Amino acid sequence: MFKDYAKINVRAGDGGNGCVAFRREKYVPYGGPSGGDGGRGGHITLRADGGLRTLVDFRYRTHYKAGRGVHGQGKNMHGRKGDDLVLRVPVGTEVRRAGDRTLLADLRADGQEYRVVRGGRGGRGNARFATANRKAPSFAEKGEPGEEFWLELELKLLADVGLVGFPNAGKSTLISKVSAARPKIADYPFTTLEPHLGVVRVGEGAHFVLADIPGLIEGAHQGAGLGHRFLRHVERTRVLIHVVDVSGREGRDPVADFETINRELAAYDPRLAARPQLVAANKIDLPEARENVRRLVEAAGGRYEVFEISALTGEGLDRLVYRAYRLLGTIPVETAPAFVVPEEREADGSLFLVVRDGDTYVVEGEGIERRVAMADLDNPEAVHHLQQLLVRIGVEDALRAEGIRTGDNVRIGRFEFEYGENPTG
């Protein structure tokens, strides 16, 4: 089954907790802190795989989770990292953040990878918090929670030439004649329900990829018929072959059909309408065709090259295919590299913002929120350590600049406290 859209939830592994432990050895009178660090949580990575054709696997499973990091242990033993998870997607998959639909990555090459969520960092064990003044810290960091969000995956086929036209025009017949693709062909509209790709061989080592998509009808750009759902698959083609049924059967007017499809393309995306287009006047083997072709050439001939073909008998196909191939040679392949937005930001906590929420002063910032998430707020010593950090990175100053008074509330992530003149005690 072809599937070109999926919405999935990805959750990286949580980091393992740091450990609080002290050495107890026979001849060592004052055992120092020896709690090891937790392991980092597993990442989740998407990898483009040239062997995959659809996103169907994601239909049956929507939640993906990487392994959590193992907690640190005594004797300075660090926890093992959580297992990473690699999700394979077809080449041509766009990755967006659900909701605001920010494009995160566009995986266009086989083997290309994008790390969507980063595993949480392992918490540091108490051994790491020992200083000259604090020889026996009784606290450790908790593991950082793994990132989690909803993703939209959208597959856009990568074909050189796209077939467009009304249902029943003969698109599938055409692709099955010139390539090994075998979409269903039948004498009723909407036979083709999903896109098909075929490799068209033009000569020794010369070929291009052709895409057959479901037929378009008036209003397709707004979702009528099978709608614009499939137009996205011709978005990236460089040449369009517009198949028009010129048999005049069922009272169809080829000239009106031709103009309707072009209007739909323009309404969907003006760039599609501007794409080089070859017109394939199909079903030339039928009696009414000659007269209709004449009218079509009259209407479109000035703007487009019109090819008289019969997809059924094969008449005229060689010329059409060869012309498409030559035309491709004049249009550069979009060289924009398959881009991946770098998301590797190492926020250290010094970037934050103070905003008011009623009576509460809220401190926002990725780094500072992470430090809070990792702090063991049930441990007074850990809280004290966190408050010292707030002073050091300037949160204290910023709150004062905002006019905070003793007794006002402060919130950072899930850490809420009442402001006192000297929080560090």
Ligand SMILES: Nc1nc2c(ncn2[C@@H]2O[C@H](COP(=O)(O)OP(=O)(O)OP(=O)(O)O)[C@@H](O)[C@H]2O)c(=O)[nH]1
């Ligand atoms: N006489 C004649 N019939 C044709 C020709 N090309 C296609 N047909 C017939 O037209 C009908 C529709 O052909 P398809 O190839 O399924 O058309 P399509 O454009 O893929 O249609 P959808 O998938 O519904 O969009 C079938 O009965 C074909 O046999 C042709 O050149 N001559």
Ligand SMILES: [Mg+2]
């Ligand atoms: Mg078809």
